[in-house]
Amino acid sequence: MQKIKIGVLISGGGSNLQAIIDATRKAELNMAEVAVVISNKTDAFGLTRAKNAGIEALFIDPKAFANRVLFYEKVVEELKNRGVQLVCLAGFLLKLEPNIIAAFPRRILNIHPGPLPRFGGKGMYGHFVHEAVIAAQVEFSAVTVHVVDEEFDHGPTVAQMPVPVLPGDTPERLAERVLKEEHLLYPQAIALYLKQLGLVPASK
Numbered sequence: 001m002q003k004i005k006i007g008v009l010i011s012g013g014g015s016n017l018q019a020i021i022d023a024t025r026k027a028e029l030n031m032a033e034v035a036v037v038i039s040n041k042t043d044a045f046g047l048t049r050a051k052n053a054g055i056e057a058l059f060i061d062p063k064a065f066a067n068r069v070l071f072y073e074k075v076v077e078e079l080k081n082r083g084v085q086l087v088c089l090a091g092f093l094l095k096l097e098p099n100i101i102a103a104f105p106r107r108i109l110n111i112h113p114g115p116l117p118r119f120g121g122k123g124m125y126g127h128f129v130h131e132a133v134i135a136a137q138v139e140f141s142a143v144t145v146h147v148v149d150e151e152f153d154h155g156p157t158v159a160q161m162p163v164p165v166l167p168g169d170t171p172e173r174l175a176e177r178v179l180k181e182e183h184l185l186y187p188q189a190i191a192l193y194l195k196q197l198g199l200v201p202a203s204k
C-alpha cells in the first residue's frame, strides 16, 4: 500500500518530529511516512534529525519573501510537490496565514503543551504555558493535539492527555513531563486522524 505522506513544519529542536519519524518506522504509524521537514529557522536541530533519518529537510527563510503570504505560498508549493497529504506542526512558532490553511483544509494538525482553550492563544507557547498552568493552581495540565484553523490554538481537538501538576512543580519540571507525553500522544493522534479522514482503512 502506498504510504500517506506527512509534511512536518518545525522551528526548533524537533523532539516531536523525532517521535513522529520513529513511529512511522514502527507498527504505530507505518501507514505513513514523513516526506519532508520544513523549518523557518536555519539552525533548527530538527533539520539535522530529519537528515539523519534520511528525510529531506528544507530551510525556507521568511525574510526572503516580501510578506508571510508569499512565504507560505512557497511552503505550500514544496509540500504539494512532494504529495503531502497531512501537515503536522511540531514546535512551529510562526502563525499560519489563511493561504496555507486553505491549501490543506482540515489537513493541518498542531500539538500544544497545555490544556486548550484555557491555556492557549497568542503568546501562550513554551514556558509561558507551564508558568500560567502553575500560577492558575489547576490540578492538571495536558497535551492537546488539534486541527488547525485560522485562530491560534483553536481548531477541534483530536486527542488530549491530562498531565497532573505535582506539588512543588516548577515550569521546567512540568514541561519535561508534558513533553514526554507529547511524544506518546502525537503519533497516536496522527494515526487516529488519518483514519478519521478516511486516508487509511479503519481496520489498519
Ligand code: GRF
Pocket: 012, 013, 014, 015, 016, 017, 090, 091, 092, 111, 112, 113, 126, 179, 182
Ligand atoms: C512542544 O512543547 C510543542 O507542544 C510545542 O512546541 C514544543 C516543540 O518541541 N508546540 P520540539 O521541537 O518538538 O522538541
